[in-house]
Amino acid sequence: MRHIAIIGSGPAGYYTAEAAQKQWGDDVQVDVFDKLPVPYGLIRTGVAPDHQSIKSVARRYEKTALTDNVRFVGNVAIGIDLSIAELQELYDAVVMATGAPNDRQLGLDGEGLGNVFGSADFVGWYNGHPEFAQLSPDLSGKNAVVIGMGNVALDVARILAKTEAEFAGSDIVAHALDALKNSGLAKITILGRRGPHQIMMTPKELGELGNLERASPRVDRNDLPEEADDAILEPGIRKSVAHLRSFAAIPEDMHAEKAVEVEFDFFANPTAIVGDGKVASVTVEETQIENGKAVGTGTTYSIPADVVVACIGYRTSPIPGIPFDERAGRFANDAGRILTGLYCVGWARRGPSGTIGTNRPDGYALVEKIAEDIESGALGRVGKAGREGFDALAKERDLDIVTFQDWKKIEEAEAAAARDGSPREKFVDIEAMIKAGH
Numbered sequence: 001m002r003h004i005a006i007i008g009s010g011p012a013g014y015y016t017a018e019a020a021q022k023q024w025g026d027d028v029q030v031d032v033f034d035k036l037p038v039p040y041g042l043i044r045t046g047v048a049p050d051h052q053s054i055k056s057v058a059r060r061y062e063k064t065a066l067t068d069n070v071r072f073v074g075n076v077a078i079g080i081d082l083s084i085a086e087l088q089e090l091y092d093a094v095v096m097a098t099g100a101p102n103d104r105q106l107g108l109d110g111e112g113l114g115n116v117f118g119s120a121d122f123v124g125w126y127n128g129h130p131e132f133a134q135l136s137p138d139l140s141g142k143n144a145v146v147i148g149m150g151n152v153a154l155d156v157a158r159i160l161a162k163t164e165a166e167f168a169g170s171d172i173v174a175h176a177l178d179a180l181k182n183s184g185l186a187k188i189t190i191l192g193r194r195g196p197h198q199i200m201m202t203p204k205e206l207g208e209l210g211n212l213e214r215a216s217p218r219v220d221r222n223d224l225p226e227e228a229d230d231a232i233l234e235p236g237i238r239k240s241v242a243h244l245r246s247f248a249a250i251p252e253d254m255h256a257e258k259a260v261e262v263e264f265d266f267f268a269n270p271t272a273i274v275g276d277g278k279v280a281s282v283t284v285e286e287t288q289i290e291n292g293k294a295v296g297t298g299t300t301y302s303i304p305a306d307v308v309v310a311c312i313g314y315r316t317s318p319i320p321g322i323p324f325d326e327r328a329g330r331f332a333n334d335a336g337r338i339l340t341g342l343y344c345v346g347w348a349r350r351g352p353s354g355t356i357g358t359n360r361p362d363g364y365a366l367v368e369k370i371a372e373d374i375e376s377g378a379l380g381r382v383g384k385a386g387r388e389g390f391d392a393l394a395k396e397r398d399l400d401i402v403t404f405q406d407w408k409k410i411e412e413a414e415a416a417a418a419r420d421g422s423p424r425e426k427f428v429d430i431e432a433m434i435k436a437g438h
């Protein structure tokens with residue numbers, strides 16, 4: 001029997017568990033750990049609440065989770081309740097599927113001002129992540145600035161722009177819906193330090209911005225390159241740029257019909273966040289693109305900002321003693337191998353890129369590496385104590401484990417508490433989750 005511990009129950013974790021099961025059938029036992037009492041990581045707390053079709057992939061993970069040889073071990077914080085070294089004593093292979101839960105920093109003056117958030121916190125807030133449920137952003141002002149031109153920036157801008165009715169069918173948590181319902185926002189500026197050809201937004205997601213009830217996307221046609229230049233773009237980005245072109249063609253009277261404007265501000269590199277205690281504006285420097293890089297022109301201007309959300313990428317949490325690539329913000333690894341018997345997968349391996357589906361081949365490729373290491377004897381003799389050993393240690397330490405069956409009870413309670421048309425009202429408090437589970 002092979003014993004594998006996977007730390008993190010998000011997409012990377014469950015695809016790896018699925019791959020291990022395919023690889024070894026009944027000859028493997030996989031324990032999937034999560035520090036939260038609930039599974040699915042980014043599916044639950046990262047994917048936008050109005051993107052339920054993306055969240056439905058959780059059904060596939062549930063199928064894996066419900067098999068005998070895969071087990072969910074919730075409410076166990078590796079690094080606090082037990083160490084990586086202890087896990088390595090117990091399992092033949094330990095896989096870090098911990099994602100990239102921390103915001104990259106802008107490194108700007110004023111970043112610490114009130115009402116300035118990183119997207120990890122802000123997205124966690126509207127998605128009911130227990131660590132960020134108390135964030136309380138003040139949305140009473142008129143102007144929001146969203147920094148970055150990736151899909152997370154799009155998610156944040158769209159969520160800020162939507163009406164209450166547009167959240168029908170979503171699982172946005174009640175505290176966020178209340179705050180958004182009462183928001184005073186009239187303008188959301190999306191800041192890109194580079195140009196339309198360098199956006200990281202995918203076409204389907206960008207297209208949604210053109211169909212909002214009370215918000216209208218505004219693109220300055222002077223920022224767009226010649227249309228013929230789009231031919232060099234990769235097809236996905238070309239489609240996204242076509243959306244920008246259609247936004248640029250929206251006539252003024254149509255903008256005027258909408259209460260909220262979502263403005264794309266290209267070639268605008270934020271250089272400072274300004275305010276007295278609380279943010280009041282963002283200073284940006286105009287840029288031009290040289291060899292694909294944004295180079296400042298020396299011209300600066302100021303954008304009013306009552307709330308700022310920086311959506312500029314994420315970093316994995318380092319763990320003392322485990323090699324870490326500081327520059328890339330993920331574990332230092334060679335195709336998923338960190339140290340003997342210690343692996344990483346998903347964002348913890350490759351950094352925060354790709355879609356949920358990208359984690360599937362990632363998980364399968366990692367299991368091949370683990371299989372190679374077992375075959376070659378690199379891991380020594382396999383067949384450590386595995387879950388029995390862990391259970392003994394958990395008992396000794398009096399850990400309050402949440403099982404998958406407990407999670408199903410939490411899930412039922414969340415479904416029962418849902419407002420009309422919504423799939424669930426999430427618990428945002430860890431104790432409440434545990435209580436519902438037990």
Ligand code: NAP
Nearest residue numbers: 106148149150151152153193194200311312313352353354
């Ligand atoms: P991302 O796609 O890497 O975009 C980050 C953006 O931040 C880029 O526009 C980048 O500009 C900008 N940026 C970085 N540092 C900056 C700085 N110091 N100042 C100003 N701008 C800065 O990251 P993401 O949006 O966080 O998304 C992470 C991953 O999740 C992506 O693969 C994304 O597609 C995926 N995702 C997918 C969905 C979906 O499919 N629905 C939803 C959300 C997220 P430069 O290009 O100039 O560096």
